[in-house]
Amino acid sequence: MSPEENKPPILSVEGLGVYRGKTCMLKGVDWTVEAGEHWAILGANGSGKTSLLAAITAYLMPSEGEVRILGDSYGETDWHEVRQRIGIVSSVIAQRVPNDEAAIATVMSGETAQLGYWTRKRSSNEDKALRCLELMGVDDLAHRLWGVLSQGERQKVFIARALMADPALLILDEPCAGLDPVARERFLLSLRQMISQTPELGLILVTHHVEEIFPEISHVLVLSEGEVLASGPKAKVMKSEILGKAFGAKVRITKNRKGIWQLSTGCNGQSLL
Ligand SMILES: Nc1ncnc2c1ncn2[C@@H]1O[C@H](COP(=O)(O)OP(=O)(O)OP(=O)(O)O)[C@@H](O)[C@H]1O
Numbered sequence: 155m156s157p158e159e160n161k162p163p164i165l166s167v168e169g170l171g172v173y174r175g176k177t178c179m180l181k182g183v184d185w186t187v188e189a190g191e192h193w194a195i196l197g198a199n200g201s202g203k204t205s206l207l208a209a210i211t212a213y214l215m216p217s218e219g220e221v222r223i224l225g226d227s228y229g230e231t232d233w234h235e236v237r238q239r240i241g242i243v244s245s246v247i248a249q250r251v252p253n254d255e256a257a258i259a260t261v262m263s264g265e266t267a268q269l270g271y272w273t274r275k276r277s278s279n280e281d282k283a284l285r286c287l288e289l290m291g292v293d294d295l296a297h298r299l300w301g302v303l304s305q306g307e308r309q310k311v312f313i314a315r316a317l318m319a320d321p322a323l324l325i326l327d328e329p330c331a332g333l334d335p336v337a338r339e340r341f342l343l344s345l346r347q348m349i350s351q352t353p354e355l356g357l358i359l360v361t362h363h364v365e366e367i368f369p370e371i372s373h374v375l376v377l378s379e380g381e382v383l384a385s386g387p388k389a390k391v392m393k394s395e396i397l398g399k400a401f402g403a404k405v406r407i408t409k410n411r412k413g414i415w416q417l418s419t420g421c422n423g424q425s426l427l
Pocket residue numbers: 174177178179197198199200201202203204205206
């Protein structure tokens with residue numbers, strides 16, 4: 155077997171359960187993400203998406219089961235070290251960026267900052283920060299202040315910031331929330347260009363919208379009431395029956411000529427999502 159074949163998965167979740175009082179937030183979750191796989195997580199409100207991300211990043215203590223990042227578990231290895239292999243982009247963290255900070259400084263802070271913790275302590279690796287901005291197609295914004303950036307530009311800068319730490323896994327928690335349709339399309343295009351240039355990077359995209367499952371997404375995990383309803387290659391999981399169960403309604407999903415998914419319900423052609 156070659157050394158590559160011996161590599162542990164980027165993420166391995168086994169028998170994960172999280173219970174708080176009488177609430178079951180997650181139950182029996184098994185999931186593996188290999189290098190270069192791009193996953194979308196779908197599920198209705200309250201299905202456990204945020205809880206799963208929080209458990210993966212050690213912000214939520216599991217009641218049972220195990221989470222391993224590149225073979226190391228939070229229980230056995232220094233959790234801080236394990237966590238640094240993950241880049242996470244969520245609106246909660248973005249709120250902590252000072253308005254008077256230039257985009258390049260925001261990106262540089264990603265090399266030293268702890269996940270989820272904002273600090274002005276930063277590296278002086280400006281060339282690398284510029285490369286990360288370039289990967290997201292926004293190097294021209296390097297000296298623009300955070301406070302004046304549009305929502306879509308902020309998301310791109312924030313992904314560049316996450317890339318500064320050379321993560322094995324990049325988690326994007328509803329990155330298109332709040333973007334208008336054109337900004338969303340531009341954002342997804344930049345994301346697709348970035349992942350085409352980082353073939354080893356594992357990606358997890360949490361979304362409510364099947365339209366955001368772009369062609370490079372290879373796998374889909376569907377959660378329902380804290381459990382995995384379906385998981386695997388996109389073609390096997392993106393079925394009307396499965397998503398109907400997940401959202402508790404009759405739905406039909408289709409894919410257009412550009413490979414973009416669409417979901418409709420029977421009621422007046424309205425989208426459920
Ligand atoms: N700290 C907590 N204590 C008890 N129950 C919780 C706690 N946090 C979340 N829950 C419950 O766990 C379930 C899963 O919540 P979670 O936020 O993970 O869902 P979600 O899929 O991210 O939902 P949304 O799409 O609305 O963001 C919900 O029923 C929620 O009320």
